[in-house]
Amino acid sequence: MKMMQRFLVFLAIAPMTILVPSGCSKSSTDGAPDVKVELRMSPDPPTVGQGTATVTLTDKDGGPLRGATLKLEGNMNHAGMKPVFADAKELDPGKYEASVNLTMGGDWFFLIDAVLADGRRLKRKIDVPGVKSR
């Protein structure tokens, strides 16, 4: 009887190891999914050191989105590295530019956090793979 009780406890606990991971999902916090975001790095291909990140925001019709406030955060895809942060300035309509210092070669990604002129908040992740070492 005691053996049976223990077995039932085990049966109750064991599936949780499967259910917890498979039942989870992550919700997106991007408040402007219709906005198209492009990131270009200069130099191209991107190289370790000081460079420029240019972000272009367009609406669903391809029109430039002016007046947004943009923050960029660059990370390596390997844990344990210090991120780089930059505020982007709008140089041309819908085109925002920031100076970034890529500290190591390898795969990077940029998190773009923008508040659009209409108040919506846009959050995107854009990969910048293969940053070359000098």
Next chain:
Amino acid sequence: MSASADKRSAYADRRADAGPPFFDLLRLPGVGWFLRQRWARLGMQIPLLLLSVVLVWHGFLGPDLAPKNLATLLTWVHYRGLLVLVLLVAGNFFCMACPFLLPREIARWIFRPVWNWPVRLRNKWLAVALFVLLLFAYEYFGLWSTPFWTAWLIVAYFAGALVVDALFRHASFCKWVCPIGQFNFLASTLSPLEVAVRDLNQCVECRTKDCICGPPASETAADAGRLALPLLAKRGCELALFQPMKVGNLDCTFCLDCVHACPHDNVGLVTRMPGAELAAEEPRSGLGNPLTRPDLAALAIVFTFGALLNAFGMVSPVYVLQAWLSGVLGTTERAPILAILFAVALIVEPVLLLGLAAWWTRRATGTALSLPRLATRYAYSLVPLGFGVWLAHYAFHFLTGALTVVPVLQNALAEIGWPVLGQPNWEFTGMRSGSVFVLELGFLTLGLVGSWIVAIRLARKDQPSAPWRAYLSWVVLQSILWAAAIWLLAQPMEMRGTFLGD
């Protein structure tokens, strides 16, 4: 000669070159007192189990950005770095505190395994295959950059230990399956601490051999009544290491079961010469003679060449090779390219290099040993160098990124609405990579010198009159591998670790 004298002689042979232990960690106040307690292991496992739960939770439900997720950060930066550093300065304490074994103990409380591990699998071949599979999965799934798969790896590890040890008696998972355990066993041959008998004369008089058999049934029953937790029951070594015949750290998880079981308080955690066991000839309890075991030699080879391969995946020249292979094969599929690289690095290259070194030794010494036997014998001399490469690689990540845990933890707490540590301060990082490079060179050179010493010690036994004839080719091989490792470290780091970028 009496039976006692026979035993005394046999036991003394095992530690012929060892005097009384210079230092015994278990004799220390504080740390020693803690480790002597029966609940000490449990006391280390429970926090690590809770930490594992946090890692799995954050891996599945936290941000899917590796630098901001506790699962990827703590697993691939902190755990690996601390593991090799603790192995270098102390011993196999991570196996001692292994959280994967707690669920298995609970499972055993329920199931009581009745099977013994199959005789055909009582070798390291399965563990070698799993070790290679783990290295392959690391590259293929980009584990360092994916919290989701890292969390799954942790869950799979818990499940593996649970299933194996729920079905099979003794520490089957640790001894025959666990790839991390095998890594720790090999690396701990270079550790300064060893679980060992304090006074072999005491073992000669011992009739009960509790260190391997466990305490008498009457005492175990009394324990069960006194202690609510069966996890704390005394038992003999589950890895079949009989203390008086045990040599070194291979297959020892530092569980200290023997320490608690010995009724004479005759087992300690003592200092010894790191690496000396790699050239030890005599048969040892639970292992036989490693120098004649091809499965253990294969593990040593994968350990060493795998270290170079793992580091190679982090530097820029790998991308030239990947592009060339991709062009030759006409595919950008990662699996076949990885498979070829793994086959070349872990099979072709070792067979050629060790075969050549063994051929030279055979030719120079005139030994009757076959090439595979010679390669098996001298493969252990590569372990110090292999450990040096792992140390250099993992210490780099740990030392340059140790403090990033602060903002990642701040961020994790802030995200669940409990910002008790404040907002993330991403200025926390670690040492500058230039400073760590000096340490990396030191680890590699220490490993090279250790490898030379092991090869020379083996050669002195094989060719006492002119040992250089036996060791020359191995010293040259080790030096070439060391130079290759230096070249790897000197390359610009490109932290991708994947052979085919997207």
